[in-house]
Amino acid sequence: VAGYRVAVAGATGLVGRAIVRVLEQRDFPVRDLVLLASPRSAGARISFRGEASEVKTLGANSFRGCEIAFFSAGATVSREFAPVAAASGCVVIDNSSAFRMEADVPLVVPEVNADVLPHELGRGIIANPNCSTIQMVVALRPLHRAFGLQRVVVSTYQSVSGTGARGTRALDAELELSERDEQSPYPHRIAFNALPHIDTFDAEGWSGEERKMIGETRKIMRLPALQVLPTAVRVPVRVGHSESVYASFGRPVSVEAARVALRAAPGVVVVDRPQNAEYPLALDAEGRDEVFVGRVRQDPDDPMAILFWVVADNLRKGAATNAVQIAEVVASWHRSSNATAVSSL
Numbered sequence: 001v002a003g004y005r006v007a008v009a010g011a012t013g014l015v016g017r018a019i020v021r022v023l024e025q026r027d028f029p030v031r032d033l034v035l036l037a038s039p040r041s042a043g044a045r046i047s048f049r050g051e052a053s054e055v056k057t058l059g060a061n062s063f064r065g066c067e068i069a070f071f072s073a074g075a076t077v078s079r080e081f082a083p084v085a086a087a088s089g090c091v092v093i094d095n096s097s098a099f100r101m102e103a104d105v106p107l108v109v110p111e112v113n114a115d116v117l118p119h120e121l122g123r124g125i126i127a128n129p130n131c132s133t134i135q136m137v138v139a140l141r142p143l144h145r146a147f148g149l150q151r152v153v154v155s156t157y158q159s160v161s162g163t164g165a166r167g168t169r170a171l172d173a174e175l176e177l178s179e180r181d182e183q184s185p186y187p188h189r190i191a192f193n194a195l196p197h198i199d200t201f202d203a204e205g206w207s208g209e210e211r212k213m214i215g216e217t218r219k220i221m222r223l224p225a226l227q228v229l230p231t232a233v234r235v236p237v238r239v240g241h242s243e244s245v246y247a248s249f250g251r252p253v254s255v256e257a258a259r260v261a262l263r264a265a266p267g268v269v270v271v272d273r274p275q276n277a278e279y280p281l282a283l284d285a286e287g288r289d290e291v292f293v294g295r296v297r298q299d300p301d302d303p304m305a306i307l308f309w310v311v312a313d314n315l316r317k318g319a320a321t322n323a324v325q326i327a328e329v330v331a332s333w334h335r336s337s338n339a340t341a342v343s344s345l
């Protein structure tokens, strides 16, 4: 039978379930689907193309015969099992932060840098970037090409599903309670609140999420000296991250020229008629694969700077869709070559 044997490690999580849905919706050539999670979920069933498949416990032998493995079970699991899967001949597409900044692991957003594949596929592991970074670079890439990006100041408004199932459970529980949910992954109430705290803080006061946005944006855009100044904030939204971006360039930029560049860009939808109350919204982005951009404004004091608002579904383009798009690049490259790096495909 044509197609690939595909493993999903973390299949019962928010991202894992989204990967299974996206594989189905994009009609990725799956011959067999291997669903993996911790022993807690062994025996659970997840539907794929109308059939319920059983979830198995992830172990060292789980990847035998697989050609592609998606990982979305956290960095600890990826660090232990992604090299095992790669050694057994899989191309690993990893959603965790485990390998993103390693020099010999490509960090890929297909609309921006698909060209790094496959010649940088040394270890057989491809990293999927952080969700906040993915949607920002999809919007920045066409603007950089047109105007020469120099500096980005960004504030994020990130949904609780970005923390996984524990985040959505905490929001749901707190909407019923007038106090913090004891099982919450957040240090304060998330309902009716905004927390400028995502991941742990370093000695300089930057959060892990902010550090990821800085390092990953520079790596994906191949701009190692780019100034990136993020403030990452968790808000009580279920799905969809929003970002307020201030970008300055080496060449003059206008609102109309920016909109033209954005409209022509792959994966971007411009929604920008604020007088009609039309701008990107998290609720509208949910379930969609595109990155939505609006509220484009000129810095009145700087002809080389604009501001805009960018929204995407963090579980889709921020994770699952981007990962499946990477698999599509790998598959199309494989179809057109006999290169040795993925000879088992």
Ligand SMILES: NC(=O)c1ccc[n+]([C@@H]2O[C@H](COP(=O)([O-])OP(=O)(O)OC[C@H]3O[C@@H](n4cnc5c(N)ncnc54)[C@H](OP(=O)(O)O)[C@@H]3O)[C@@H](O)[C@H]2O)c1
Pocket: 009, 010, 011, 012, 013, 014, 015, 016, 036, 037, 038, 039, 040, 041, 042, 058, 071, 072, 073, 074, 075, 077, 095, 096, 097, 129, 130, 131, 161, 162, 163, 164, 165, 166, 314, 315, 318, 319
């Ligand atoms: N949520 C997002 O927007 C987003 C975006 C980009 C990247 N990511 C990354 O994707 C990963 C998963 O995120 P998520 O939001 O889907 O989290 P989640 O909803 O909490 O799901 C976690 C998944 O990992 C599995 N798992 C946990 N420990 C395991 C172990 N020891 N062995 C095997 N499986 C294990 C869980 O299985 P059980 O059901 O058995 O517990 C579950 O399937 C994380 O690395 C996260 O950083 C998330």
